[in-house]
Amino acid sequence: MKQTTGEVRAINRQSARVGVYVAQEDAHTVLELGPANDVDIGDVMEWDSGTAIGTQTYRNRTKGWTDDVYVAKHGVAAANLEVQLLVGS
Numbered sequence: 001m002k003q004t005t006g007e008v009r010a011i012n013r014q015s016a017r018v019g020v021y022v023a024q025e026d027a028h029t030v031l032e033l034g035p036a037n038d039v040d041i042g043d044v045m046e047w048d049s050g051t052a053i054g055t056q057t058y059r060n061r062t063k064g065w066t067d068d069v070y071v072a073k074h075g076v077a078a079a080n081l082e083v084q085l086l087v088g089s
Contacts (some may be wrong), residue, residue: 004029004050005061008043012085017072019081020045027077030084031058032070038063050074 006029010019018039019028029050033039043062051074059066076084 002050003046003048005044005046008039008041008045010081010085011039011041015085017085019076019085022050022074025050025075027075028081028084029074030072030076030081032072034067034069037065037067037069 004022004024006020006022008018009021009028011017016033016035018031018033020031021028031045037060039045039060040062043060046059046061047056049056053071053074055068056071057066058069058071073084
């Protein structure tokens with residue numbers, strides 16, 4: 001299975017949403033994290049499917065944790081990332 005990696009570029013801690021930049025797509029994946037998921041700008045995230053939506057297993061390679069997170073959207077342009085991160089806040 002193809003591994004997808006990306007770098008955390010934006011965080012809205014109030015809505016628990018994170019924007020992960022995926023270079024090969026030149027776009028962002030938006031995740032909703034649980035309260036136990038420690039994440040910071042610059043963390044490298046990795047997952048098995050670049051297109052699956054809903055609850056998926058993601059790994060934070062920088063911090064060393066693996067957990068199920070909610071994938072809200074893939075292919076988000078930088079210009080639309082702020083709007084996606086504000087949803088639910």
